[in-house]
Amino acid sequence: MSETEKQKQSQDLLEQLSEKMKLLSEYQSKLNQAKTGLEKYQSLQHETTSEKLKSITKEQHQSENIQVEISDVKLLKPVSSLLHGYYLDRPKQGEIFHQHTIKLVGWVVSKNSPAVEVEIINNGQVVQTASIKKKRPDVAKVYPQVAHAKTSGFATEIQLISLPQESELTLQVILKDKSRVPFGSLKLHSKYHKSIGVIYEESKHLEAKKPHNKYSQVSNVPLDSEVEIISIHVPKTAGTTFRDLLIQVYGKEKVFNDYKKQPVSEVLLEIESQNIRAIHGHFKVQKYDDYFLEAKRIIWLREPIKRLISNYWHQITHFQNRKITQNEVELEKKNFLNWANRNELRNYQSSYFIEKNIEDFWFVGITEFLEEDLKELQIMLGWQQLEITYQNQHKYSKVYQYLVKTFLSDGELIEEIKFINSKDIKLYEMALTLREKRIKTKINRVSGGT
Known part of the structure; x- marks a missing residue:
C-alpha cells in the first residue's frame, strides 16, 4: 500500500471516529435531559405524597387502632356431594384482630374434580381469592385415598379496608371443572379504639389488677x-x-x-x-x-x-x-x-x-x-x-x-x-x-x- 493510500485510510478512520463522538455527545445530552426529567418527576411525586400524608383525617388516623371481632363462623352442613370435607383453622368465633386484615386458614378436600381456589365474597362481589395448594399432611392422614388431600390447604390475609363495619363474608370453593361450592361464612364487626393515650392509661390500670399469667390473656387463636x-x-x-x-x-x-x-x-x-x-x-x-x-x-x-x-x-x-x-x-x-x-x-x-x-x-x-x-x-x-x-x-x-x-x-x-x-x-x-x-x-x- 502506497503512502498516499495509507494517509487516505487514516483520514477516513478519523472522520468515522468524529461522527461516532458526535453521536455519543448527542446521546449523553439526551440522557442528561431524561435524568433531569426523572428527578423533577420524583420531586413532584414526593411533594404529592407529602401533601396526601398531611391531609389524613383524624378518623383515618384512628383506623390505625382498629379492632375486628369475628362474631360468627359457620361451616355448611351437610357437606356438599362434590366434597369430602372442609375446615377452618382460622379465624374462630370470638377471635379479635387489631389490624386491617384477618387471617383465613383451612382446607378443602373435594371428590372427583380437585379443589383449586377459595373465593371470599361480600355482597355478591369477590373481594379476594386464595389458592388451594398448601401441604396438609394432617388432612392426608384422614383422607389417605384422596391424592390431592396432601395439598388441600389454603391460607391468606383478607383485606378489610373496603368493607363496612358490619360485614358477612361467604366462602366458596372453585373446583377444577369450574364448579363453585359454598362451604362457610364469617361475620365481622369492626370498631375503633379510643386515642392511644387513653388506651395506654387504661391498659396500665387493668394490667395492675389482673394476675400475671400470659395464658389467661386473650390470644389471637x-x-x-x-x-x-x-x-x-x-x-x-x-x-x-x-x-x-x-x-x-x-x-x-x-x-x-x-x-x-x-x-x-x-x-x-x-x-x-x-x-x-x-x-x-x-x-x-x-x-x-x-x-x-x-x-x-x-x-x-x-x-x-x-x-x-x-x-x-x-x-x-x-x-x-x-x-x-x-x-x-x-x-x-x-x-x-x-x-x-x-x-x-x-x-x-x-x-x-x-x-x-x-x-x-x-x-x-x-x-x-x-x-x-x-x-x-x-x-x-x-x-x-x-x-x-x-x-x-x-x-x-x-x-x-x-x-x-x-x-x-x-x-x-x-x-x-x-x-x-x-x-x-x-x-x-x-x-x-x-x-x-x-x-x-x-x-x-x-x-x-x-
Whole structure:
C-alpha cells in the first residue's frame, strides 16, 4: 500500500471516529435531559405524597387502632356431594384482630374434580381469592385415598379496608371443572379504639389488677376444643408417671402423646377430631402458645444435677445397653462430664422455656416432692383418688444408687456441672420459691389468714 493510500485510510478512520463522538455527545445530552426529567418527576411525586400524608383525617388516623371481632363462623352442613370435607383453622368465633386484615386458614378436600381456589365474597362481589395448594399432611392422614388431600390447604390475609363495619363474608370453593361450592361464612364487626393515650392509661390500670399469667390473656387463636391439660414432659422428671395418671383420669384414647416433634399444624386436626382432653409429651413451651387457651399448662422440674445423672444413666443402660459394675463407677466420671458438656445438654430444662417464664404455668410440680405435689394437683383439679405407678425406673438400681452417691460426693465434678448448668439451677430455685408461695397461700386460706 502506497503512502498516499495509507494517509487516505487514516483520514477516513478519523472522520468515522468524529461522527461516532458526535453521536455519543448527542446521546449523553439526551440522557442528561431524561435524568433531569426523572428527578423533577420524583420531586413532584414526593411533594404529592407529602401533601396526601398531611391531609389524613383524624378518623383515618384512628383506623390505625382498629379492632375486628369475628362474631360468627359457620361451616355448611351437610357437606356438599362434590366434597369430602372442609375446615377452618382460622379465624374462630370470638377471635379479635387489631389490624386491617384477618387471617383465613383451612382446607378443602373435594371428590372427583380437585379443589383449586377459595373465593371470599361480600355482597355478591369477590373481594379476594386464595389458592388451594398448601401441604396438609394432617388432612392426608384422614383422607389417605384422596391424592390431592396432601395439598388441600389454603391460607391468606383478607383485606378489610373496603368493607363496612358490619360485614358477612361467604366462602366458596372453585373446583377444577369450574364448579363453585359454598362451604362457610364469617361475620365481622369492626370498631375503633379510643386515642392511644387513653388506651395506654387504661391498659396500665387493668394490667395492675389482673394476675400475671400470659395464658389467661386473650390470644389471637382460640380453638373450640375439649383440651383441658397441656403437660410438658422434660425427660427424667417423672413425666411418664404423670402421663399414666392422665390416662387414669381421661382414658388412653383421650390423651395425645406428642413425642414425634411434629409441627403444630400436623397435629391440630387429630387433636380436634378425636376430642383429646390432655396433650402430653416432649415439646417446647411455646408450641401450643396460640391454641387451647383455656387448657391448664403443667410442667414438672427436677433438681438439675440429679436429673442430669439420671438422664446419663438412662442413656448408657437403655440406649447403649451397657452394664456397669460398682468397680467401674469411678472411671465413669470422665465419660459423664464429657457427655454433660455437649451443647444440647447444657441447661436442658431451661431450653424448654424459650420466650416464656415459669410463672406462665398453671402448675409447676417438683419431682423431689412428687407424691405431695400430685395430691395437691389432684385436689386442685377435682380428680378422684389415683394410683401412682412409678415408670421408667432405672436398670441395675443398686449400681445406679451407688453411682449417684459417688458422683454427688465429688465436689469438683459437681461444681463444674453446676457451672455449665447455671440457668437450670436458677430455674429450679424459682420453681421451689413458687412452690413455697403456693403452700403458704393454701395454709393461709385454710387458717383464715391473709
